Structure formats: structure tokens, C-alpha cells
Amino acid sequence: MEIWELLKEFFDAEIKKLKLKSYYFPLFITENVVQKKKDHFEGFAPEVAWVTKTGNSELEAPIAIRPTSETVMYPYFAKWIRSHRNLPLRCNQWCSVVRWECSNPIPLIRSREFLWQEGHTVFATKEESDEEVLHILELYRRIYEEFLAVPVSKGRKSEVEKFAGGLYTTSVEAFIPNTGRGIQAATSNCLGQNFAKMFEIFFEDENDPAQKKKEKNKRSLVWQNSWAYTTRSIGVMVMTHGDDKGLVLPPRVAPIQVMVIPDPLEDADMTAIKEVCETIVYTLSQAGIRADLDARENYTPEWKHSHWEMKGVPLRIEIDVKDLANKQVRVVRRDNGAKVDIPSTDLVEHVQVLLDRIQDSLFETAKQKRDACIEVVYTWDEFTAAVNDKKLILAPWCDEEEVEKDVRARTEGDLGSAKTLCAPFDQPDLVEGSDHVFFLRRR
Ligand code: 87F
Numbered sequence: 001m002e003i004w005e006l007l008k009e010f011f012d013a014e015i016k017k018l019k020l021k022s023y024y025f026p027l028f029i030t031e032n033v034v035q036k037k038k039d040h041f042e043g044f045a046p047e048v049a050w051v052t053k054t055g056n057s058e059l060e061a062p063i064a065i066r067p068t069s070e071t072v073m074y075p076y077f078a079k080w081i082r083s084h085r086n087l088p089l090r091c092n093q094w095c096s097v098v099r100w101e102c103s104n105p106i107p108l109i110r111s112r113e114f115l116w117q118e119g120h121t122v123f124a125t126k127e128e129s130d131e132e133v134l135h136i137l138e139l140y141r142r143i144y145e146e147f148l149a150v151p152v153s154k155g156r157k158s159e160v161e162k163f164a165g166g167l168y169t170t171s172v173e174a175f176i177p178n179t180g181r182g183i184q185a186a187t188s189n190c191l192g193q194n195f196a197k198m199f200e201i202f203f204e205d206e207n208d209p210a211q212k213k214k215e216k217n218k219r220s221l222v223w224q225n226s227w228a229y230t231t232r233s234i235g236v237m238v239m240t241h242g243d244d245k246g247l248v249l250p251p252r253v254a255p256i257q258v259m260v261i262p263d264p265l266e267d268a269d270m271t272a273i274k275e276v277c278e279t280i281v282y283t284l285s286q287a288g289i290r291a292d293l294d295a296r297e298n299y300t301p302e303w304k305h306s307h308w309e310m311k312g313v314p315l316r317i318e319i320d321v322k323d324l325a326n327k328q329v330r331v332v333r334r335d336n337g338a339k340v341d342i343p344s345t346d347l348v349e350h351v352q353v354l355l356d357r358i359q360d361s362l363f364e365t366a367k368q369k370r371d372a373c374i375e376v377v378y379t380w381d382e383f384t385a386a387v388n389d390k391k392l393i394l395a396p397w398c399d400e401e402e403v404e405k406d407v408r409a410r411t412e413g414d415l416g417s418a419k420t421l422c423a424p425f426d427q428p429d430l431v432e433g434s435d436h437v438f439f440l441r442r443r
Helices: 002-017 031-036 036-041 070-080 127-149 194-199 232-241 269-286 301-310 323-325 343-374 380-388 401-410
Strands: 028-030 050-054 057-065 090-097 114-123 153-156 168-176 183-191 223-231 258-262 290-292 316-319 326-333 339-343 372-374 392-397 419-422 435-441
Touching: 002 090, 002 114, 028 031, 031 057, 031 070, 070 090, 070 114, 070 194, 070 232, 070 392, 114 339, 127 153, 127 168, 127 183, 127 232, 168 194, 168 232, 168 258, 183 194, 183 232, 194 223, 194 401, 223 232, 232 343, 258 269, 258 301, 269 290, 269 323, 269 343, 301 316, 316 323, 316 343, 316 372, 323 326, 339 343, 343 372, 380 435, 401 419
Parallel strands: 258 290, 258 316, 372 392
Antiparallel strands: 028 057, 050 057, 090 114, 114 223, 153 168, 168 183, 183 223, 183 435, 316 326, 326 339, 392 435, 419 435
16 A cells, blocks of 8 residues: 555646646446446446445345446536536546456456546547647556556557547556566546547537537537556566565665664674664655664564565665674665675665665566567467467557457467557567557466
């Protein structure tokens, strides 16, 4: 939860710069709202959870628990928006949603309840809408790359994989080398005017001459976006950096960045050691570094070392009597186990440099591993070989529904079928005139 709070702090400040306002809409959705928008819900229906009982009595009409909030919010948008003066309308809500996954739920990655932010915005023009889609996508890239140290690719979803209710979907996509699976990291949708038609969201447009004369039925449809990232981001980070000793947390999202552990060698003056430890924690905290002290006496230093390694704390500081005498401390990195002795006088500076280095090195290592899995293919034989080899495939792609469905069918197997992740914005020079798409092996 503290990691989520750190991510939230960054993202919320950024969207407030874009004039987003915080909202909260209800968790419960009455059946008539769901029924009215059946088309939208249809494909997702199996995942919607319903409340049917209170105490021992059956409810007269079941109530859905939100899997996403379009149907809750958009009827209000239709009421609130009258003229161009009400636009843009930009709202964001932090909440949890429920999707009843039946296939193999995994904590943080695919769980039945998860936390997210859902941004829903409304504009008068497509240009404003297009621009915001990319601005938000860049914020998602930064969350993954700059905070979670997870490399992602920005791109556009295929027609099959896009959010069906919208015009186009952009996403950031991550890749887990160990499993050979791609994973959607966040999406930013341009909804076009589809939802505006469905929910009758119109505005009087000052730029439309017909409307100046206040002619009836000449109002314009609004343009909408929606975008979200979830606690899955934390799951992807855990899978990217974790090792056999446990979690490895990038310093920027580590709730504790430095754990100080006193080492009471025989006959040591424990009071003096403890005092030094407390001073170190205080000094680091004053400098804005999240430091803590494990002074518990019922655990050995060795036990504490592996405990805080398992918890992923980026740096640990060990102090014993010898260090005390030499006015130095021993600093140990979680990511590569490297140990250095540092004079206690310029500790803050050194710790800051080390934390930055760990952050950069986690990202670089993850990027190298990911890039080593990318394979460019041109033929079907190369494609199937690469799929079986758990590669992240870059292939020329026509983006036709029939073709994607055919690829899915032809790759069905134990590891699951292949599907497109996105057409990366950053296009390599492949076959002239064709777009390129990442493929992956699914569940
Ligand atoms: C599950 C049950 C019911 C995904 C669902 O991308 C409805 C849905 O609409 C559903 N699973 N979706 C698509 C979500 C689209 C959209 N929602 C707002 C986003 C961004 C945030």
C-alpha cells in the first residue's frame, strides 16, 4: 500500500497540472443501468459480480459491483454538460474495482479486486482528446520506467485488442522474460463519440453556425477519453526485479530505502552503537531519505540481514564496534550484494548516490534482459519458432481482425495462444510500408 501511495502521489500531482478534478462515484450499479447499456457490458458480462442478498432476504433486483465506472459516470456527464462552457470536463477517481476472474487469479497481477485510478475526460474537439491520450500514456511510461524501473513499450492496440467501446486504444506493454509473457501495463483510450451517442452527451458548439441560431437537434456530440493503471503495476515490478532471496525494490518506490542494523559483537558498548545508529537514521531522514532502524534484541544481525533482503530494502547499513572506532559504516546493496565502507561524515551524499545507482542499474538490467528477448521475424516458420522460444516478437502486421483470430487459433497450445500486444510507436526499419506489432505467448 505504501508503494501504491508513492505512485499515486506522483501521478495525482501530474494530472492535477492537467486540471483533472477528483471525483468519487458509487460502488454499486443498479441493474437497469447495466441493462440499458447491455452492448457495452456484453463481452465483459461473465466477470461482473452481483449482490443478490442482504442478510437472509433476496434483493428485489440484484445490484452490480463496478468493474469500471462508465455506466455510473456518463449519465451524469449527460446532465452536467450543456454548452461549450462546461467543457472540457476532466474527472479522475481512485478506487477499487471487482472483476470476477475465474482463470487462475494471481495476487496483484490478476486479482478479483484491484485498486486503480480511472480518468474520464470530455472535450469539444478530437484534437484535444488525441493530445491528452498521449500525454497520459507518457505519464504511465514514467511510472513504469522512472519509478518501478520496468521497461515498457508505448504503442497502439490492434482492432481486436482495443477497448471495443472506443475509437482507439494506446497502451504501455511490459514483458516478463522468465515466463515469456507480455503484459498490458496501462491503457489510455480515445473513445471518440461512441459513448457520447450511447449516453446522449451533447453540447452547444459556439463554432457551429447552425447552433448559433439555436436550432434544435443541432447540438454536437462530445469527444471522450478514458485511461487507467492499476496495482498490477506493482506485480509487474515484483516479477521484473525479484530474485531467489525475495523482493528487490527500486529505491524510488521503496517504503524503506535504508535499513540500519547494529551488530553487537561481544563486549561491545551497545549504548554507543545504538546512539550512532539513531543519529544515522535521523540524519538520513532529515535529508529526505526513507531510513529506519532495526534495534530488536531478540533477533541476530544475520537473521535481520536476510529478513530485510527478503523485504527488498535497497540498502542496509551495518555498524559494529570497529566501525564505531573507525568512524565509518558498512553499506550493502540489495540488488548485487556489493559492500562498501563509507566514512560516516559524508554518509548522506554517498547513500544518495548509491540509491540513484541502484535505481538506474535495475532499469538497465531489466531493459537488457527484455531487449535480448526481442526477435524480428518475417515468415510464419520464424514466427512459430520464436513463439515456442518465449520470445517477444516484432513482425510486419496488417491489423486485420480475421488474421489476428487465425493466428490465435493456429498457435493454440499448452502455453496459450499468441496475440498482439501493440504496434510500438517506436518503429524499427522493417518491411517498407508495414506497421509492426509485438506478439507474445499467452497464459
Ligand atoms: C469487465 C466487466 C465489465 C474491462 C470489464 O480501459 C466491464 C468491463 O468495460 C470493461 N473489463 N472493461 C474495459 C474498461 C475500459 C476503460 N474503463 C475506464 C479503460 C480505462 C478506464
